[in-house]
Amino acid sequence: xxxxxxxxxxxxxxxxxxxxxxxxxxxxxxxxxxxxxxxxxxxxxxxxxxxxxxxxxxxxxxxxxxxxxxxxxxxxxxxxxxxxxxxxxxxxxxxxxxxxxxxxxxxxxx
Amino acid sequence: xxxxxxxxxxxxxxxxxxxxxxxxxxxxxxxxxxxxxxxxxxxxxxxxxxxxxxxxxxxxxxxxxxxxxxxxxxxxxxxxxxxxxxxxxxxxxxxxxxxxxxxxxxxxxxxxx
Numbered sequence: 463x464x465x466x467x468x469x470x471x472x473x474x475x476x477x478x479x480x481x482x483x484x485x486x487x488x489x490x491x492x493x494x495x496x497x498x499x500x501x502x503x504x505x506x507x508x509x510x511x512x513x514x515x516x517x518x519x520x521x522x523x524x525x526x527x528x529x530x531x532x533x534x535x536x537x538x539x540x541x542x543x544x545x546x547x548x549x550x551x552x553x554x555x556x557x558x559x560x561x562x563x564x565x566x567x568x569x570x571x572x
Numbered sequence: 573x574x575x576x577x578x579x580x581x582x583x584x585x586x587x588x589x590x591x592x593x594x595x596x597x598x599x600x601x602x603x604x605x606x607x608x609x610x611x612x613x614x615x616x617x618x619x620x621x622x623x624x625x626x627x628x629x630x631x632x633x634x635x636x637x638x639x640x641x642x643x644x645x646x647x648x649x650x651x652x653x654x655x656x657x658x659x660x661x662x663x664x665x666x667x668x669x670x671x672x673x674x675x676x677x678x679x680x681x682x683x684x685x
Binding site for chain 1: 603605609613614615616617620622627628630660662664666672673674675676678679681
């Protein structure tokens, strides 16, 4: 099946700093989503981005499908940005299932 | 409304109990999913229902039994679970084959004693 690798695994930032999270995947994809999992376990949709670039406030994401990677940018980080960020992909085999990366655990310190 | 609801939020059960987890969405989505997430690990797919038919079973033990009574509801029936089945169980839904962004519910945190 498709492989998904996220880096870095852990990240500690000071409030106000910027960061870039990376997701590499091993095959062509129909779907790529970025999620933020809060401390209560809720997976919050950040971006649905199988290709191209999107922005939502302080967050933006870019997927370069031909080179099989996606980047999530967090600018002016806040303590509420802390949590685990997951990249999840669905390959283009017709199998309707997301494969998750191992996540990036982000801690933003005041 | 992009809401998926799950009940109960927390569940503690013994190994001989029978219980059910419930998931509901009113977005008109025709695909629904169960995922299992252990602590400090990513979610792992268990089952996929498409148009109320089971389309994927990721070799899940038979002590987990999914059911899709209608297009808005998804149940997971639990019987004779083991302590290692303790986890966060997440339900998700997506529109259809052509628009497959998945939306997740808040999860049920299950503890098996």
